[in-house]
Amino acid sequence: MPLAKIYLLEGRYDEARITKVSAAVQSALISTLCVPPEDFYQLIFEMPKNRLLHTPAFVGMHYTDDLIILDLTFIQGRSKETRLALLKDINTRVAAAAHVSPDDMLITLYEVPGENISFGQGEAQRANAVARTWDWCRRRPSPDRQEAIFLTYRALTCGPFRLGPGRGERGFLFRSVTAARVSCLTSKRRAP
Secondary structure, eight states: OOEEEEEEETTTSOHHHHHHHHHHHHHHIIIIIOOOTTOOEEEEEEEOTTTSOOOSEETTEEOOTTOEEEEEEEESOOOHHHHHHHHHHHHHHHHHHHTOOGGGEEEEEEEEOGGGOOSSTTOOTTTTOOOOOHHHHHSOOOHHHHHHHHHHHHHHHHOSOOOOTTOOOHHHHOSOHHHHHHHHHHSOOOOO
C-alpha cells in the first residue's frame, strides 16, 4: 500500500522525466518491499520556486534545483535492514533514471498501522496485515502471477501494448524486472 508523494521544482522536470522518476520509485518498492505491481499510489507535486525551499547543503549533501523530496507511507512491520535497503534502492534507481545527483534525493519513510488505512468503503482492509518477508518476496510467482507482474511493469514503463504472435509463452513473459525493461526498450510499442 505504499503511498508515494513526490515533490519537484516546477519547470525542472518535463513529463518524460517525471514518468521516469515515478517508474523508478515503483520499481524500488516492488523490488525491495515486495509490493505487488498493481499496488500503485503516487501523488506528484510540481512546486513553485517560492514554495519548495531548502538549504543548499546539509550533512555533506549538496542540493540543486533538481532536488526531489519523496515521502513514502506504508504499513509498518519491515525490518531496519529492509528500510535502509529501500532508501538505497530508490536513490540509485531515481538518480539513474532521471539523471540527477544522488545528493538530490531527500526521502522520508512513514510507517503506519494497517488499521489506519482504508482503500475504500471506510473499511481497514489491511488491519491485520503483516509485512512480507524477504523470503516470501523471493519465491518464484506462479505463471499467472508472472504474467500479471510483467504486464503491469511493462505498462508502467512503456505504456499500452499487446502481446504479438509467439509471445504468449508464460516462461518467456517474465524472467525478471530487468528482462521486462530490456523487452520494453527493444520491442515496438503496440496499442491494445
